Amino acid sequence: MPGSSRRSGWPSGAVCPPPRSAVYHYFAKWRDDGTDQTIHNLLRWQTWEKHRRSADPSLVVLDTQSVHAAAGVPSDPTGRDAGKKVPGRKRGLAVDVLGLVIAVVALAASHSPVARTGDRRVSTAEGRFLTAESLAFLGVAAVPRREVLHLGPPKGAVMRLLKQLVPVALVAFVGSAIVGAVQGSSLLTLLFGVATAVLAVLVYARVVRWSERRPPVEVATRGATRAITRGALIGVALFAAVIVNIALMGGYRIDGLGSVTSAIGLLGFMAAAAVTEELIFRGILFRIVEERTGTWLALAVTGVLFGLSHLFNPHASLWGAIAIAIEAGGMLAAAYAATRTLWVPIGLHFGWNFAAAGIFGTEVSGNGATQGLLHGVTSGPALLTGGEFGPEASPYAVVFGLLLAVVFMWLARRRGNVVPRRRGATATVTP
Template sequence: MAEKPVSAWIRLPVMFVLLLIADIVAEAIISTVDDVPIVGLVVGLVIGCLVLLVYVGLVRWLEHRRTPAELALADALPGLGKGVLLGFGLFVATLAVIALFGGYHVLGYGSVFGMLNALGLMWTVAVGEELVFRGALYRILEEKTGTYWAIVISGLVFGGVHVVNPHGTVIGALAIAIEAGLLTGAAYAATRSLWLVIGFHMAWNLAEGGIFGTSVSGSGAGPAVGLLRAATTGPELLTGGQFGPEASIVAVIVCGVPAILFLRLAKRRGRLISRRQPVAS
């Protein structure tokens, strides 16, 4: 007989805290080499994979699941691929609208090596943050609160942590909570796969800072490391200001549409969990 998982109220803080520590350590390590050509890319890819192994180990220890279905290897490439297309497509659509209203300007070319190193960094960031906020916080909360409350709570916490960034703002944090928290939570509810949300997160951030040279979540990263050197001008409501396009009303609207579609898909597939409904194993 299979062992029962540890209580959700114990698993939640333990997994959240340990994965958060792993994420912080991973990002600290990659930050030491993210400006070294190619090394940043290689180290970032390796560190991200190690954080995935930490998640698998925690799931085996606390939930007695040898292979997490949400990280099924068979879904890795297709899930990441779909997520990358979604993330890149939504960011390009967001930036296109901002540019249409005169808010985005290309100043010149940056660095191909900078873009490649940004890929390593963004892979590490996407893996770490999605495992913390969707793999642990959202997934375990959903067992007790249901899908909708899990999306709301995990989204607000996810947005809230971005306030501490150098150019973090409450408006930017709320925007991320709505656009990214809602979208990734809804996407996970519909697919029950972490690969898609990791791919989305990585591609959005890579396009934002590594390709188009805009600030990423108020971190200040962007023009110095991207493939393009660029600037945004105009109302913060349009451009997101120093926080970056994520704080733009355009991003909220652009990401809000697929979030609603993912929720409808989750409902059609019978994957919305009510508060009293047990989560299928």
Template sequence: MSPWGAPPVQWLKRQFSQAPFVSTRRVWPTGVRLAVLVVLFLLVTGLAAGMRSVAGDNPVLSLTFGVAAAVIALAVYAAAVRFLEQRPVSELDTAGAVPTLRRGALVGLGLFTATLALIALSGGYGTRGGVSVGGAFTVLGMMVGVAVVEEILFRGIVFRLVEQLAGTLGALAVSGVLFGALHLVNSGATVWGALAIAVEAGLMLGAAYAATRTLWLPIGLHLGWNFAVSGVFGVTVSGNQDMPAGLFHSVLSGPAAITGGDFGPEASVFAILVCAVPAVVFLRSAKRRGRLHSRGRLRSEETRTVS
């Protein structure tokens, strides 16, 4: 049974329902909601990290725990937003979720493949060892949980609520910087790598959310990119040098500006250039659809909401 006494499946359906919402309480100010949701999702992030640790290199456990972490994160976010903001969680509308996730994952995989191809053309790419199918599935499970939890935290919470306080450009800057800073805790982290992540991933994923106002596309992009990095090509992802072996075992050599050095290809100038293209496309789409918001406009809308 769920905390509300309804069967779990019925309770989940209600959290993601887009039916008109009957408000039962006053909506808290944006700053308070931001703080509460960030703290809540730091706890969820810790839970997901613990589940990954227990799963280890076991592909079955990794897939199982990865999907479980994703479902828990989605359910917690949906329930928290409905309670704190008294509205349907439109950014997780399940209508069209699967094709949007699939499209995002394919684009993310393609973007990293293009990045690695440019590194290879520069003479910095090679392979070593055999193929590890089990390793690929292990990484896939890990990245399902990572993509969902991080996109909810950085785009669903930080970007969305900072946008209400500082507008779209302010939200892009804040969420991007914080997203890059998160990767400084990884074993092979560098300041340059964190800055590169802030620009290439933080900006692209924030722009994807701004253009579509759905979390499914950023989640798909994040998953496809991360799985391609470590699960398919077996190179270091975001300075995390303790990842299981992927499908292939790739070896990079040459200047750090080209290969990314110890941080991995995400610190390569090619990654920044490749990800800049969809970021610009998404921002242009957001502008065309009237989804780039100023601080004053969003603050006035919030005032009307809570009045």
């Protein structure tokens, strides 16, 4: 049925295949969790048994080739082939006597077939990966079940940044203008705010898939609700801790209830702000800068940019921008580094902002007074309360935000998500 094949995304002539997107979804999933390698092994074993051979081959044909490393590649993942006098890397292919592939690996050129390297871990960033089930044929004594070797990020970082940043920023700009125009209606603000957030995610996913030729796993729908909820609870709890400490010092008090309808409108407004800002600053800027400079430098650079972007707010101040760079720019980037999903920082960002404006009725990032569920009043020295910029410029917010960033970076390091600083490459093999 040619019509069906066209609708499913396959070339015409195919006989009723599943939708192409579904096929690719399972391919990517099986590739990442090792199912593809398991299937490959089972099919190979069945072929051996069909030819009345043992499931474990007694003879393996191995061929290796040493190749020069590209200019700028660090010395850690490379070496020098003592026999062929070639500095770089060594690629190997192992097949059985039937010609079936057993393993494909890439190692430092200095690696010897009789080497004993022990178990090791490969630190990776996002990009393209080559997997190998076994290195035993190279003489490695302790072989990890599945080793991942990073081949580097897609080339053309500047063009990728522009291809992703321009469409997402356009959605953010237009959505912000529409939400601002309908702020008199809480219901319309909620609807257009949520619509802006959803559209921004869809556009981001589309441009990432187009410009990087990969599934946008950082905004995968699976587990999104749970991650957003977890992040939002952390954000609300964090701001609550800040406002409680300010209140204990006499800088905040509650003068009755606020407006429920206003809080409903703030749900949409804060959803649009949290999603678009996280997609731009963490999803695009941080992620692409991290590929080239490593996690720590990317965290610092994008944190500064995030703080500077708040200088354009009506009641902005230099100290407020510095505070935002530390407590929000650094903390949210650390949250992404620890989880490698944008849903947690999006939830955290939304929870923090909505708690500030929609619950406690305080000013957010110098954007003017808001009316939330509570009628909150701040008073006292600006150093304590944050002044016209809001509680985000208080020392409590900076300290608590910094502490949470430290926790997230500890988690990122423990999970192997910290990308080291490098010159011209994006992977380091660590013993």
